Amino acid sequence: MHLVVIGGVAAGMSAASRARRLDRDAQITVLERSSVVSYGACGLPYWISGVVDDAEELIVHPPEFFERERGIRVRTNTRVAEVAPARRRVLLEGGEELLYDRLVIATGARPVALPVPGAELPHCFRFHTWDDAHRLDAFLREQRPASAAIVGAGFVGLEMAEALLARGLRVTLFDQASHFLGWRDEWLSERIQNLLRTAGVELRLGRAVREIGSKEVDGVPADVVILSPGIAPNTELASAAGITLGRRGAIVVNEFLETNISGIFAAGDCAETFHLLLNAPSWIALGTTANKMGRVAGANAIGRKERFPGVVGTSILRVCGLAVGVTGLSELSAREAGFRPVTAAVEARNRPSYFGGKQVSVKLVVDSASGRLLGGAVTGEEGVEGRVNVLATAITAGLRAEEFQFADLCYSPPYATVWDPLLIAAQQAMHKLG
C-alpha cells in the first residue's frame, strides 16, 4: 500500500502522520514543492515582528524527523506536474512517475493576483509562504524602508500591520471594503478600526487601490508594499486530473474527505469543508481546519471510515495587541442564510475590577425563530480565545440562548466575574426575543 500526499504543511503532514499511526506497514511519501515541511505558517508574521527570534522555531519537525521517526518519505523541492488517476500515478516535474494506491491532495492555497498597475514592482511582496517571509525580511533588513502600504485587510494584512509597526515602519492599510474577517458588521468593524488607528495605522478603506508606484500607493508614501488581497485554492492539478471543484474553486469532498475519484482524498486550504450552520459545503481556509481535515483524510486514506463533521467558522487574530475572535454567522450572513437574527452587544469586564479586570466586548447573533445561538464576535485584551471557544461549542451543540444564559461557567475573582460577559449578552438577546 503506497500512500502519496501532495503538500507537506498543515493538512499534508497531519494526513501522513495519522496514516502512519494507524498503519505501521504502509509506504508513505510526502511531496512538497518548497524546501520546508511541517512549519507553523501562521507564525510567520510574528517572526517578522520580532516576537519569534528565529524562523527555525516555527518548524515543528525537519523532514529528516519524519523519515527517521515515522518512516515517512518526505521529498522537498519536488513539484508535481500531473496526477493521472486512471493509471494511479503522480508525475513529477522532471519526468519521474510515482505509483500510488491512495492519494491525499493537500496543495493549500495561494494569494490571488492583484490586478493593479505596479503590483509587480520589486518592492511589492506577497506574504504566504516560508520563502515569501524570508524575501520580505531580507528586503526590510537591507533596504530599511520607512513606510509600508498593505493592500488587503484580511488575516495577513491585519497581522502584517502589527508586524511592520513593530519593525518601526509607518503603516497604511488599504482595503476595498471597510469590513473585516468576512463579518461585514458595523459593530466589529468599528472596534477593529479603532484598534488599528490607536496603534498608529493609517486606514484607507472602502475604495480599491488604483496604482502602485515605486515610492507610493495612490499618493501615500510606501517604500515597501504587502499584497494581501486574499487567497484562492491551489487546485489546478486536481482539476486537470478530473477532480470536481466547487463554486470557489476548492475541491469538493464528501464527509470522509474523499473526492469524486475513489481513492483520492483532499484536505486543508485546497478543499471545501462543511459549514454546520449553513448546512452546506463552504470554503474556509484556516490552519486549524487544515490539521483536522488532514487527520481524517489520512485515516480514511489507509482504510478507516472517519467522518469530518465540519466547522462553524471560528477564527481569532491579534490586531495591534488586542484579540479579535469570531465564530458562527454574522448578523448579515445569518440573514442571507434565511435566519431572522436578533443581536445583543455588551461590554463587560473579564474579572472584577478589584482584580484588574479588562474590558471584553461581545456581540451575539441569535435566531429569533428557534432561539438558537448562530454566531458571536468577541474582542478584548484578555480571555477572548476562551469565550470564542465557549460560543463555538454552544453553537456546534445547537444551544438556544435560553439554555445558554444559565450556563454553569466558572467563577473566582482571579479568573472571572459572577456573570460572564457571554451570559450577559445572552440575557440581553433573550430580552429582545421577548
Added chain:
Amino acid sequence: MHLVVIGGVAAGMSAASRARRLDRDAQITVLERSSVVSYGACGLPYWISGVVDDAEELIVHPPEFFERERGIRVRTNTRVAEVAPARRRVLLEGGEELLYDRLVIATGARPVALPVPGAELPHCFRFHTWDDAHRLDAFLREQRPASAAIVGAGFVGLEMAEALLARGLRVTLFDQASHFLGWRDEWLSERIQNLLRTAGVELRLGRAVREIGSKEVDGVPADVVILSPGIAPNTELASAAGITLGRRGAIVVNEFLETNISGIFAAGDCAETFHLLLNAPSWIALGTTANKMGRVAGANAIGRKERFPGVVGTSILRVCGLAVGVTGLSELSAREAGFRPVTAAVEARNRPSYFGGKQVSVKLVVDSASGRLLGGAVTGEEGVEGRVNVLATAITAGLRAEEFQFADLCYSPPYATVWDPLLIAAQQAMHKLG
C-alpha cells in the same frame, strides 16, 4: 405587593434587583443581619493576601445605593427571629413584624463547627463573612504571627494558604482527606499537592486533627489557626417555618425555585440546586450559582415563571498562583452515579512554544455507554477558565466525545495551538472507547 428578601449578599441582592427591574411598583425590603450587603465575599482572601488593597473595593454597592437608585429598602444589622407563613409575616429580633406577599430566603451558609479541642481558642478564626475577614486581618496586623495552621482544604482553606503565604507566614494545611474539591481524584490531588508543596505549604493530609494548642496544632507550630472544615446551609429559620429541607439540610425548591410553601422562594447557598448530570437535586454552594438562582427567584417572586435549569458543578480556584478548575462529574462520582466512565489525561501547551506557551493539564471523564462528556479537570498557569467553560458548555449540551474532538475552536499563535489540549484529550478518550 411587598417582597421581603432575607439575606443581602449574592442571591438576596440579585433577587431584589431583578424583581425591581421587572416590577417598578413592588415594595421591596432586604433584611441583612451584618453591616454590609452586596459584596464580593469570594474576594476576601485576596484582601487578606494584599492583592486587593482595601476591603471596600469588594463592595459592589453600599446599602444607600439600592435605596436611592433602585428603590429597594435595605435594612442591615437586622436579624430575623421567625418566619410565620400562615400569617405571611417575618418577625425581627426585637419584636417588629413585617407583612410580606412574597418571600425570598437567601440566608446563605456558614462554616460548620470543628469538634476538636482548642477550636474555640482566641487565635482560631473562621473565614466566611466580611466580619470574619476583618477580625483575622486585625489579628495578623496586631499579633504578627509567624506560622499558620489551616484546618480544612476546601476552597477557603486553599485560598487562605496562598493568602497567608503572601503575608509572610509559614503555612501548614491539614485535612482529613487527601483529595480536593470533591473530586476524589488521584490525578487532580497529585497536581494540587505539588502546587502547594512547590509554593512552600506544609501538608498534613489524610488524618483528622486531634488537638489545637495555643501555639501548635498536633505538634506543628501555629500562631494563628484558620478553621475551614466546610460549610452547611443556614436553614434553621426555614425549617422552623415548615419549609422542607433536603438530605444535606438545604432548602428543597422546584425548578421555579419555590419552596413547598407557596409564595416563599429560596436561592443561593441555603437552597438545593439541580444537577444536570445526576438528574437530581444537589447542594452546591457557589457564588455564581447563588447569583443565577437569585435572579430567577426574584423574577418568579414578582409573578414570572422562569425556570432555573440547574448546574453541572463548575468551579475554579487559584492555588498558589495556578488555576485549578473542574466541571461535571469526577471519575468516581460518575461511577457512583451509575455511569461507566473512561478517562483521558493530557499535558499540552496553551500556545505554541515559540509564543511562550504554558503547560495545561486536562483530565476528561467520558461515559463509555453513551460516549458523552461527563466531566473535566483543568490546571495550569493560563487559559484554564476558558477551557473549563468550554467543557461546561459541552457537558451541558450533552456533546459526545466523538462530536467534541472536532470542535471548531479558534487558532492563532498568540492565543492557541492548532490542537487544543481539550481536543487532544477528547481524541485520547475516543481511542479508549475503541
